[in-house]
Amino acid sequence: MSQIETFYDVMRRQGITRRSFMKYCSLTAAALGLSPAYVPKIAHAMETKPRTPVIWVHGLECTCCSESFIRSAHPLAKDVVLSMISLDYDDTLMAAAGHQAEAALQDTIEKYKGNYILAVEGNPPLNEDGMFCIVGGKPFVEQLKHAAEHAKAVISWGACASYGCVQAAKPNPTRATPVHKVITDKPIIKVPGCPPIAEVMTGVITYMLTFDRLPELDRQGRPAMFYSQRIHDKCYRRPHFDAGQFVEAWDDENARKGYCLYKMGCKGPTTYNACSTVRWNEGVSFPIQSGHGCIGCSEDGFWDHGSFYNRVTDLTQFGVESNADKVGLAAAGVVGAGVAAHAAISALKSAQKKTQSSKEEV
């Protein structure tokens, strides 16, 4: 395998002159508020720092993460793959196949021990010794553990790798398990979503390359810069929510006017993602903008939290159709009836007592 190109090499290869490169370095220093003394330092770093090798493995998944990733506009996925990172193994995107592909994986692991990033799309099923997902003739869980052993950090792409997604939904017959429950000794960045937004995916990688460290993570291990606010917090239909103007049925006048989809079970208020700001397909739209509520695909266990079309979650523990209101109302009804019966018996008892004592007096 050839020596990995530096950023400078890539820029020169793309036709940028040395002069333009130096201008770029001065501009970067100025933009970052650094003194002119930093210009040669930046230039030096760009000239010497090799691009980060990335191994991208696929477990139980539908490739929607890859499909999303290659549609990134800012930065373009081609820039990320061809210029910024060195994507050494990705059986979906790479030219090599079969033994050559597996050899590339082994090569990368050995050559860059402790320096490569492992990106995981999908998750390993653990039932039947992992036989529900076979990669290169072996259970995926073995490939995952092998590749993770010497990784610098692990990126969990999508709801599958982060939380389990549909294959881990109840009753989870293959025991599909999120990556962080299998790999416990590496820093893991969860980038949930089904799929994650393209720009979020490339944004996370760009951050890690630019600053050479993990992005700031929230309590659940998601990059705070994309997952610290709910869809609801930045939703353009929020004024209708605050006004109390809701879509009452899918084909009503309010739906045509673009009112809030809260009553249609929109999970925007409980979903942390950047859809309402970054949007999808080069910022064209996102589910709520196209008239459908958010289904909360970037939340833990979103398949098991009731219907996509209810605001109050179904509590299947109490029967298929029940929810907090139905359970509560039933319980309150039973208690109310009990209280009424108790009051009736109490009244009867004391009436009985009165007649008895008046008889005794007589």
Added chain:
Amino acid sequence: MSEKSIHEANPDVEILKAATLTGDATAEDLDSIRRRTSVYVYETPVRLWHWINALAILVLCGTGWFIGNPPPSMQIAEATHQFVFGYIRFAHFAAGMILTVGFLGRIYWAFVGNHHAKQLFILPVWNKHWWSEVFFELRWYLFLEKEPKKYVGHNPLAQAAMFFFMTLGITFMIVTGLALYSEGAGQGGFWDSLFGWVIPLFGNSQALHSIHHLGMWAIVIFMIIHIYAAIREDIMSRQSMVSTMISGTRTFKDDRPE
């Protein structure tokens, strides 16, 4: 006694034995009872808290119901000038804050207030007399006892209900409620750093919403039982109930010693 009293005291008669053994009645209470047939139980801050708390809970239940099941869409003005759902949520948050501050004040009063102000926070589970009185009170509610006993503060069964539904229940609702509030207030902020950890504890925000919602129903059930029991005891027990939470004074209807 030097002065003449209209209430003849019987110094050698043991009074309110059960209540003394469970730790409900203090020596001062017994003294008061020997002289008067009423005793001052709930001090002003306790009564004030009770009614503010009751009002806050009513507002919280009403607005909370609407937050889960919004009222029909209203077309009063442009969305910019209309804030119907916003006001409902504001009322919920405001009442929640009042409830929280009130509850903190109530905890403070448990330290500086009288003996009965502590009853809400400590169940004397180590006291076997207390347990036998819990069962006695249970039998009274099951119509197996002819007559209830006299209690100065809460009867042991009521005390247990208060502890689980109010002390623990309100704490649970405050913590989950403020965790939900922290979502709107923004990550990294004051409320998030205090209560944000609660959300992953329940899986995700939607699950926390459900559990907070169920909590409301638990409180509604408590309200039904509480109001029923207070009125029933006011009529059928041997002491005042409803007026005690207004005046603070517990009046006994008879002068029998137990």
